[in-house]
Amino acid sequence: MTINVVGANKRYGDFAALDDVSLEIPDGSLTALLGPSGSGKSTLLRSIAGLDRLDSGLVEINGVDVTYATPQQRDIGFVFQHYAAFKHMTVRENVAFGLKIRKRPAAEVKAKVDDLLEVVGLTGFQTRYPAQLSGGQRQRMALARALAVDPQVLLLDEPFGALDAKVRDELRSWLRRLHDEVHVTTVIVTHDQQEALDIADRIAVLNKGRIEQVGTPADVYDRPETEFVMSFLGSVAKLNGVLVRPHDIRVGRTPELARQGEQTSEEAGVLRAEVERVVYLGFEVRVELKNAATGERFHAQITRGDATALQLAEGDVVYVRATHVPEIAAAK
Amino acid sequence: MNLSKKTVLSLRSVALLYLLVLLVLPIGVILYRSFERGFGEFWAWITTPAAISALQLSLLIVAIVVPLNVIFGVLVALALARGKFRGKAALQAAVDLPFAVSPVVVGVALIMLWGVGGWFGGIESLGFRIIFGLPGMVLATTFVTLPFVVREVEPVLHEIGQDQEQAAATLGASAWQTFWRITLPAIRWGLTYGVVLTIARALGEYGAVLMVSSNFPGISQTLTLLVSSRNHDDYNTFGAYAAATLLMLLALVALVVMSLLEATRRRNRDDD
Numbered sequence: 289m290t291i292n293v294v295g296a297n298k299r300y301g302d303f304a305a306l307d308d309v310s311l312e313i314p315d316g317s318l319t320a321l322l323g324p325s326g327s328g329k330s331t332l333l334r335s336i337a338g339l340d341r342l343d344s345g346l347v348e349i350n351g352v353d354v355t356y357a358t359p360q361q362r363d364i365g366f367v368f369q370h371y372a373a374f375k376h377m378t379v380r381e382n383v384a385f386g387l388k389i390r391k392r393p394a395a396e397v398k399a400k401v402d403d404l405l406e407v408v409g410l411t412g413f414q415t416r417y418p419a420q421l422s423g424g425q426r427q428r429m430a431l432a433r434a435l436a437v438d439p440q441v442l443l444l445d446e447p448f449g450a451l452d453a454k455v456r457d458e459l460r461s462w463l464r465r466l467h468d469e470v471h472v473t474t475v476i477v478t479h480d481q482q483e484a485l486d487i488a489d490r491i492a493v494l495n496k497g498r499i500e501q502v503g504t505p506a507d508v509y510d511r512p513e514t515e516f517v518m519s520f521l522g523s524v525a526k527l528n529g530v531l532v533r534p535h536d537i538r539v540g541r542t543p544e545l546a547r548q549g550e551q552t553s554e555e556a557g558v559l560r561a562e563v564e565r566v567v568y569l570g571f572e573v574r575v576e577l578k579n580a581a582t583g584e585r586f587h588a589q590i591t592r593g594d595a596t597a598l599q600l601a602e603g604d605v606v607y608v609r610a611t612h613v614p615e616i617a618a619a620k
Numbered sequence: 621m622n623l624s625k626k627t628v629l630s631l632r633s634v635a636l637l638y639l640l641v642l643l644v645l646p647i648g649v650i651l652y653r654s655f656e657r658g659f660g661e662f663w664a665w666i667t668t669p670a671a672i673s674a675l676q677l678s679l680l681i682v683a684i685v686v687p688l689n690v691i692f693g694v695l696v697a698l699a700l701a702r703g704k705f706r707g708k709a710a711l712q713a714a715v716d717l718p719f720a721v722s723p724v725v726v727g728v729a730l731i732m733l734w735g736v737g738g739w740f741g742g743i744e745s746l747g748f749r750i751i752f753g754l755p756g757m758v759l760a761t762t763f764v765t766l767p768f769v770v771r772e773v774e775p776v777l778h779e780i781g782q783d784q785e786q787a788a789a790t791l792g793a794s795a796w797q798t799f800w801r802i803t804l805p806a807i808r809w810g811l812t813y814g815v816v817l818t819i820a821r822a823l824g825e826y827g828a829v830l831m832v833s834s835n836f837p838g839i840s841q842t843l844t845l846l847v848s849s850r851n852h853d854d855y856n857t858f859g860a861y862a863a864a865t866l867l868m869l870l871a872l873v874a875l876v877v878m879s880l881l882e883a884t885r886r887r888n889r890d891d892d
Contacts, residue, residue: 339786359789366790372783376805385801386791430787437791 289350289440289473290315291336296345298331298497305331306342307497313490318467318474320484323494324520329477330445332494336475337366337443350440365434365472369446371426373418379405379429380414386437404432407466424455431463435470444476448483460487481521485509493517512616525586527559527610528579536612537588539575539598546607561586563604566595575600577608647868654865657858665862670837674846675866680754681829681842682822685761689818693769694811698803700770701777718766726763727831730756756832757842761825765818772814773807780806809885816878820871843867 291313298306305328313319321329334340336347338359347355354362374382380401387397405411408428418426427447434442447463448456464487467474478484484491485505492502493516501513512518518531525534540546543558560580567574573595575588588608590598600606623631654662665671699705700712718726732738734750743750750756784806788798804811826844834840841849843863851860 337790339790359786360792360794362790364790366787368783368787370783372787374784374787374802385788385793389792389797433787433791 290348291441291473291475292346292348292351293332293336294346294348296332296335296347297343298328298335298340299343304328304497306335306345309345309494309497309499311492311499311502313473313475315473316471317490318464318476318488319490319492320488321475321477321492321494322479322481322484322520324479326496327494328497329479329494333443333445333475333477336441337364338362339366363437363440365437365439365442367427367430367434367442367444367447369449371418371423371430371450373421373426373430375418378415378417379410379421382418382429383432383436385433390437400436401432404436407435408432422455423451424459427451427459428462431466435472439472442472442474444474446477446479449478449480456483463487485521493520495520510612510614512614514616518614518616523587523589525588526584527586527608528582528584530610530613531616532610532613534574534587535572535589536610537586537590538609538611539588539590539594539600540607540609541598543607546609558607558609561606561608563600563602563606565602566600568592568595577606580605650861650864650868653858653861661858662862662865665859666866668859670841670846671859671863671866673838674841674843674863677754677757677841678823678843678867678870681757681761682819684758685765685822686815686818688762689765689769690811690815692766693814694773694807696770697773697777697807701774702782715767715770718764723760723764723825723827723829724831726760726828730759730763730828730832734759751832752834752840754840757829757840760828760832761822764825764828765821768817768821769811769814772810772817776807776810777803809881812881813878816874816881820874823867823870823874843870 291311293309293311296306296309297304303326307328309328309332311332321332323329331340335342336349338354338357338361342355345355346353349362349364359366374385377385383401383404384397387400392400402411402414405414408431410425410428410432413421413425413429418429421429431447444463448459451459460483463476467487476484476488488505490502491505491508493500493508495516501508501517503511508517509521512521515531518524523534524531525537526532527537538546546558561577562580563575564578564585565576567576571592572589573592575590575595576585577588578585598606666675696711696715700708700715731751734740734743734756736744736751738751740750748755750759784802785798788802789795793801824844825842826848829842830845830848833842833845835845835849837846837849843866847860847863847867850856850863
């Protein structure tokens, strides 16, 4: 089911949470709304759900105008950051809630609930209360609850934000697999670019209530249209005022070595820099550098093998060159 | 904080002495006096027609006041916790008014409003007796016990937040279904606590009820009025003690129920 938002505006006093936002979310996609806090990503999601009402603009789900529809009428599944588990109900009652509201026969409800609990890996937890579950389990229960009513679209508001890193990673890949099986149009809000790149097939980057760019993970990472997108999706280094990714910086002992294996071009010239610090971060090595001409500090990411071959030490003079310059940065 | 043994002991003695003089002694005296002539005599004095009528009237007032304040209290708590409207601060302050105003003043105000010659006094000529009748006593007691449910339920509503209610809405539940299935179960402890406090206060109310009751034994006396009239008017101190003990026992039941509920809540909380 496609979701279509046209010209959405929402203000809280003087603060523009959404500033003329238009976005089309294709049927069956897993789209991430990515942005820093206050960028309007949650407001956009809650407006699609009907939990927040737009000041102006239009929301369509599957071609139907739902701008003024209540959440009940929108046929959605919503997952909250802090689970919103019904604390006084067991896991089974939580998942069955939407079906009971729809007055489905008891046998059907039971079969569906057991089925979903198996999908989310909570079989055997039917009679537990949310207080007796871990954070990850509660969130999986919340997902089962949202999926139980066969929603047209699944909306997730920072669903893994309250979980530890390890559980978050697990649930992330689990959600991706689930999406590949169920194919329900899914929108996930996150401030974590890693998470967005990891699970989404489309990313909409928001900043200050506006959409900066929409595209595939590769689009937004490699071909950012604005400086904001460039710096929000990964770390950046500034070489003579040009933004590049630190892993796209080639480091050599001589100007020729820095250029080696690449076609030379005038605008991406070779810079002289001084090594200030070398940090070993497992597979990759971060080299902190100072531009010899301007004194500007930046860092390059190189592989451990390259670092060993280069034998870099503090105070060494090296030559660096950007191997890939995104268009936005080059245009500046 | 580390205190010397001496300090600890003297602090404890002060606290115990304070409790003894203010609480234990008066209650002990009443209990002693009630039973000094034996249980039979006590039983006789709490089963006189006047005493039974007073007990019934007190319980009747509680039975009317509690549902009124539950409905009103939950509505106001919801408005204060969830609503966005002008005058919220004024409502917030108004809820606490009964705590601030002396019950006697409440009684006087009711007489000026509903009594003969009052603003709504005309209703008496239609045959509805408000002042010096049951409605007056109910009004007075309702006013005095108004804040308890609101003040117990509102913080719970803030604490649980709106996530669960919104989740229910996205799952298709109407506002009414959400209230019965999600909100009410979530506030049940706060509500219970508010009800118990309301019952205890309603049973014990004296000043406001005294002002608006005709105070006839066997007709319009509550238990508190009975205690006072036996003591002051009839010089029947023993009967007053017996009625006071009965009143105390009722309050004690409310207190025990409240403590049991509190203990259950703690046990449930431990799972969180």
